[in-house]
Amino acid sequence: MRSRAAAVLLAALATAFAWLLLRAESQGAIAALIALAVLAGFALLRTRLLDAFTRAALRDERLAQWLAFAAVAVLALLLPEDDFSLLLLTRVLIVIVACLGLNVQLGYAGVVNFAGASFFGVGGYTAAVLSRATGLPHLLLLLAGGVTAALAGTVLLLPILRTRGHYAALITIAFALLFRTFLEVNDSLGGPQGLKLPELRIGPIRFNDPVAAGPLEGSFYLKYVVLALLVLAFFFAVVQRLERSWIGLALDAVRIDETAAATFGLDIARWKIAAFVIGNFVIGVAGALSAFMIGFIAPNNYSFAESLILVSILLLGGVGNPWGLSLAAAIVILLPEKLQIIQEYRFLMFASMVVLILLFRPAGLVPRPMRRLPGTPR
């Protein structure tokens, strides 16, 4: 009972901190808040409180999940008119979804994907082209974004599955570098200026209209927060179930030792394709959602550098750990947006942090815990 109260308190504190950070305007206040967080982070790491906290969270996962969900919802409700903060919040949520997909590929199956942002863009462009050219329901277009990204990934990956990991790296890097140029020279896809998307409509809900529901009034971004949160909750549950199943085990075996896995009947190609397709589907849906939210789509958002940011989030947070990557996504997205001076330096900063993490704490900030299969003793 005491640990539950402590958990709620911790969630409340975190929400308050996030609210303060998002509302803060002066660079000095922001810097102070970040310094505070860094100190707290070090204290957690040093005193092993972080590990203790993660173990407690694992013991009562349901509570942790509900608290996180509630924290985000409360945070959004506390910022009803703040367009910019809500936009940031939604961006973080969408990036977490994309990284969940990347995690299935890289964290579980060990399939390298340095074109995450490109597949994100495939999802976005699918949504853009289809929403402009057809009258298909937008919810379907979100799925379509996922499907095209999955198909594109399969075409890319199939030829090189018989080969080793660094070949997949080569192909995805080449794809990432060429994707943007390909978009820029294709006027049917908007060329360098990009494409505009129509307003997102799901059923009777129009997403560009401000919220006016009884006592609640606020920015239309509130609707996007809710949508993104629902999508995230869905994929979080799916990915978690995937990991805690025979499929998750098969993916890990393929990643850790292909030869042994093959000797015991695992079809390496099949599992790698499965992971890549599933991961890309998730990334594509996130991309489609992001495109609708921003309202337009342009090639230079989908560069190789952005793909590296996604991979960095995974590595910093803790490969294979959805909670870790969520924390890392928040840090990587929010920090450069609030602390203007590091905007220019963000690629350098995060790349250096990843190098350090890989050298000194390769498991990441929040290392992946042992798998908990349903039906096994606690």
Place this chain on the structure above:
Amino acid sequence: MPAEVIAQYAMNGAMLGMMYALVAVGFTLFFGVLDVIQFSHGDVVAAGAFAGLAAWTLLTSAGVTSPGLLLLAVIGSAALVTAALGALVARFIVLPVKSAPQLNVLLVTLMGGTVLRECIRLFYPGGSQPKLFPALLPATGWSFGTFLLRFDNVILLVSGALLIAATHLLITRTRLGLAIRAVAQDEETARTMGIDFRKVVLVTFALGSVLAAFAGVMDGLYYNEVFFGMGLLLGVIGFAAAVLGGLGNLYGAIVGGFLFAALQTIGAVALPFASAYKDVFAFGVVIILMAIRPTGLIGERASERV
């Protein structure tokens, strides 16, 4: 197609091929010696080009005008900087994670390359814009009809070839080369034979990076400009070329480099509407070739024991 146009395309292809070959040889050396893909290699090429540019800028602003001296300084500083970078990367980034899963080495070098690239962009004066690279070689040439065979291109080609030949001789005829080949074959045995593993690795990385320096300077001299991201595509192409020929295989890397350039040239001729398509075409063919022969056209060095 008139002969002059073919000759021009062939010349372009040869220049590109030489650059790719130089980068690919580096990749293949690193893989041979440590079984690692050093993804920061492309950015080391860029660093070399910028180091050369920096040397030229410093010397010209100090009043030096002799093109020979400037050229020497450009190449010299490029080689020094890249050799140092290569050795540093080996010592502090690659060797420590050698025993971790291969994926980690790939990631750490890729991120290391990003750090290098961003440092150039942020800290070199005007680094985010393409910068003019001086023309230090004679610009005249022999005319054959409308085709101009430029002296500078010929000099670059010949010196590139000499450099590769020198590397080949070093690997096959010197004691250092013998040590490199021994380590590439079997690290443990080489160590028990008294070879200083660390030193060999550092030297190999420095050597491969010096080749990168030359590729970078060559790129700058040929296109008359450099920019901070030039190493990315060059690195990916160099890696693809090394893979095409068979990782660990020196001749394979050279063949792969020229083959990729040939593919790009064919692509440029066949699909003239956008230059981006030549790269898509070339990579497409590479992917198909890798699917057919995963160990490369000439043959990868097998490295896993069951």
Place this chain on the structure above:
Amino acid sequence: MSAPILACRGLSKRFGGVLALDGLDLEVQPGSVLGLIGPNGSGKTTFFNVLTGLFPADAGESRFAGEPITRLRPQAVYRAGIARTFQRSRLCLPLSIFENLMVGNHQRLEHGLWFNLARRKALARQIADSFEAARALLRIFDPPLADRMQEPAGRIPMIDRRRVEVCRALISRPRLLLLDEPSAGMTHDETVRLMDDILLVQRELGDLTIVLIEHEMSVIERVTARCVVLNYGRKIAEGTYAEVSQDAAVRQAYLGVE
């Protein structure tokens, strides 16, 4: 003498300049334990690798229970009922002992997307049943180990890892078990114990055949009915341990020319 469960004829494999297997002929009687011995580099592990499809044979053929398995992929060889251990321990160290065992049980587990994502109760039941089966098997080899099933494999000592590896091969109830120096790194007593436990499982399963690569001759003498001696990829002698240990060619292979 019934039909051999495993029959190999003329098996050859070349690696670059080295002829690792040179026309190997070998037969194993069902339900027996065959010892495979020979000096280092004589091709014993290569034989396992070729048999299980990790390296395709250059020439020759192998038949298992009458069916040809010569150039099948490792996955198909496993499905035919052949399981193995590796000379160099190949466990997934970050995974738990239970998970490692389940890697070996792959063909008996359901891997469909719908089953694993949506039918969670049925999945939990299958996992629980597998857990019990794994525990029962481990208990034969080392009861304390059976109580540590959810610990990561990286945290247990080497001899326990070897036991887990043997169990991983046994959990799928194979018909042919290939053991590649299972006792490497163990003391004599530990080896005796391991082999006794393996033989116990063999008796319980009823139709398990074993091929054992070993360097400790006392083990070979005790547990095997017949031995095959390899040298330079060829069979140079065959018979009971007593017979082959007296064979002149065998002595020469191990000890050199007199």
